[in-house]
Amino acid sequence: xxxxxxxxxxxxxEGLRYGGGAxxxxxxxxxxxxxxxxxxLVVHIWDTFLVIFSPASYDAIMGFYGGKxxxxxxxxxxxxxxxxxxxxxxxxxFHAVNGLRVILFDxxxxxxxxxxxxxxxxxxxxxxxxxxxxxxxxxxxxxxxxTPVAAAIVFPRNFVQAFVH
Amino acid sequence: xxxxxxxxxxxxxxxxELAAWYFMRISGLFLVFLALGHLCIMHLIHNVESINYNFVxxxxxxxxxxxxxxxxxxxxxxxxxxxxxNGLRQILEEWINRAKSRVVLRTGxxxxxxxxxxxxxxxxxxxxxxxDYLKNRRDASSDAVTVRADVDRGASSRHPAAVPxxxxxx
Amino acid sequence: xxxxxxxxxxxxxxxxxxxxxxWEEFKVExxxxxxxxxxxxxxxxxxxxxxxxxxxxxxxxxxSDAMRINGVNRLACKVLIKSLPSxxxxxxxxxxxxxxxxxxxxxxxxxxxxKSVLPYLINDDPPPTTERLQSPExxxxxxxxxxxxxxxCCTAACPPFWGDNKYVGxxxxxxxxxxxxxxxxxxxxxxxxxxxxxxxxxxxxxVFNCTNACPREIKVTQAIQEVKQALLTGEVDTHSVVxxxxxx
Numbered sequence: 001x002x003x004x005x006x007x008x009x010x011x012x013x014e015g016l017r018y019g020g021g022a023x024x025x026x027x028x029x030x031x032x033x034x035x036x037x038x039x040x041l042v043v044h045i046w047d048t049f050l051v052i053f054s055p056a057s058y059d060a061i062m063g064f065y066g067g068k069x070x071x072x073x074x075x076x077x078x079x080x081x082x083x084x085x086x087x088x089x090x091x092x093x094f095h096a097v098n099g100l101r102v103i104l105f106d107x108x109x110x111x112x113x114x115x116x117x118x119x120x121x122x123x124x125x126x127x128x129x130x131x132x133x134x135x136x137x138x139x140x141x142x143x144x145x146x147t148p149v150a151a152a153i154v155f156p157r158n159f160v161q162a163f164v165h
Numbered sequence: 166x167x168x169x170x171x172x173x174x175x176x177x178x179x180x181x182e183l184a185a186w187y188f189m190r191i192s193g194l195f196l197v198f199l200a201l202g203h204l205c206i207m208h209l210i211h212n213v214e215s216i217n218y219n220f221v222x223x224x225x226x227x228x229x230x231x232x233x234x235x236x237x238x239x240x241x242x243x244x245x246x247x248x249x250x251n252g253l254r255q256i257l258e259e260w261i262n263r264a265k266s267r268v269v270l271r272t273g274x275x276x277x278x279x280x281x282x283x284x285x286x287x288x289x290x291x292x293x294x295x296x297d298y299l300k301n302r303r304d305a306s307s308d309a310v311t312v313r314a315d316v317d318r319g320a321s322s323r324h325p326a327a328v329p330x331x332x333x334x335x
Numbered sequence: 336x337x338x339x340x341x342x343x344x345x346x347x348x349x350x351x352x353x354x355x356x357x358w359e360e361f362k363v364e365x366x367x368x369x370x371x372x373x374x375x376x377x378x379x380x381x382x383x384x385x386x387x388x389x390x391x392x393x394x395x396x397x398x399s400d401a402m403r404i405n406g407v408n409r410l411a412c413k414v415l416i417k418s419l420p421s422x423x424x425x426x427x428x429x430x431x432x433x434x435x436x437x438x439x440x441x442x443x444x445x446x447x448x449x450k451s452v453l454p455y456l457i458n459d460d461p462p463p464t465t466e467r468l469q470s471p472e473x474x475x476x477x478x479x480x481x482x483x484x485x486x487x488c489c490t491a492a493c494p495p496f497w498g499d500n501k502y503v504g505x506x507x508x509x510x511x512x513x514x515x516x517x518x519x520x521x522x523x524x525x526x527x528x529x530x531x532x533x534x535x536x537x538x539x540x541x542v543f544n545c546t547n548a549c550p551r552e553i554k555v556t557q558a559i560q561e562v563k564q565a566l567l568t569g570e571v572d573t574h575s576v577v578x579x580x581x582x583x
Binding site for chain 2: 008011012031034035037038041042045046048049051052055056058059062063065066067078081085088089092093096099100103106134137138141
Binding site for chain 1: 403431434497561
């Protein structure tokens with residue numbers, strides 16, 4: 001008698017079709033953001049290694065991340081990198097906040113586990129609470145015309161820059 | 166009616182998976198502060214477009230604060246690599262079930278992670294400022310101002326405080 | 336309430352005929368008070384007698400008719416037609432176990448995991464002259480996990496189990512919990528050792544699909560987290576902190 005065993009791809013696809021709730025979505029997002037951050041980490045260690053190996057290449061790479069190739073700026077490239085930067089920021093923020101939710105389940109098997117749905121919405125709320133100002137600041141750097149609201153962020157930032165680097 | 170004690174003690178377990186579980190929680194808590202702090206400093210307080218060799222070399226060799234930033238980066242890079250690659254191992258082992266494949270997988274992951282650990286630690290610990298490069302670069306960029314004045318003015322007006330801030334500290 | 340015309344989509348796999356599962360559709364008149372199990376039986380009796388499914392008591396106790404109903408694991412005998420949001424009813428075998436035929440899966444791996452956690456009382460102390468006594472609080476400590484009917488709804492809803500069917504799975508951990516926290520049992524250390532394995536509790540990623548799928552409303556994730564905590568602290572609390580009189 002032959003039974004039907006699912007292959008790797010089929011198991012992945014069928015798993016995604018399962019009607020899981022908030023827990024399954026945060027599990028999936030935790031994985032995807034984790035893998036994304038790891039990929040970035042590998043690239044980032046390589047490019048930072050260039051500071052010791054070849055300062056000129058390091059500056060060239062940093063310029064490239066800023067949308068410049070040989071000192072010439074390509075606005076589309078620059079926007080793409082800034083959106084990627086936002087994606088990275090969002091990934092780290094979600095992975096961190098959801099990681100705290102997972103740790104709470106370990107610390108409190110009864111109360112935190114019982115409140116898992118509420119905790120999921122707390123993660124979502126905290127994520128947007130952090131990401132909305134972050135998006136504003138990152139996108140602001142791309143916009144030429146400063147606005148009064150932006151100035152309120154930029155002025156104290158210039159002050160802090162003197163001490164934190 | 167005396168029955169039994171309220172709780173029993175058994176030997177706390179050890180083992181690799183338990184240690185890995187502990188490590189993921191503790192490193193995760195550290196990384197919440199280290200990685201998010203790093204992102205805030207580099208992307209919000211500063212701006213990725215203002216980060217260059219000059220910035221990094223000043224950051225790591227500043228006589229007052231250089232050691233703090235190197236220690237921060239060192240802790241972060243080591244915890245992040247181990248946390249990330251252990252996470253990758255856990256994900257892949259979930260989908261790759263054969264014992265032999267898992268051995269290959271683990272070996273590959275730890276060799277790759279080990280190589281990255283070496284690169285990261287070496288860069289942070291052994292960094293020395295390349296003064297010649299910075300001098301040449303300043304000369305070259307002062308030429309560039311005359312050649313592409315429009316481009317450079319655009320760049321400096323976007324990040325006015327990036328370079329002068331360090332002059333204040335030095 | 337009036338009769339509803341349902342479109343029943345069943346994922347069929349007949350080993351003599353199919354190389355892989357495929358969808359088949361049936362139209363059937365259903366009473367809103369019918370259960371999904373009644374609808375499947377109606378299709379089987381009136382339209383296609385070759386449809387394969389497991390069922391026994393049909394009252395949510397034996398745990399044999401676990402299947403994926405509209406995307407989630409449920410017992411077919413516990414889902415009422417009036418609770419369906421639309422007139423399309425999709426039925427699939429549960430995930431993570433080999434499909435023998437249509438909605439019937441091979442439960443052997445599932446029961447092997449169940450057996451691996453020693454799901455029986457272990458106590459080599461000399462037998463007392465009367466019963467082994469237990470206070471109501473001690474009984475309440477593991478009451479939740481005594482309710483498992485081994486239907487596999489939880490284990491087959493668990494993403495780590497879909498990928499790795501060597502993972503012991505939520506149902507086996509629930510049944511280990513039932514004995515680990517029993518004050519009369521002496522096998523906690525042995526079971527905890529088994530669950531400390533690579534394929535033990537550490538595979539749990541707190542996805543909560545198990546808790547949402549359990550037809551007996553067992554707090555599966557909580558049980559798993561309690562086992563993890565016992566492994567970490569070495570302390571097995573056999574006394575319920577919950578007021579037992581609040582329990583239904």
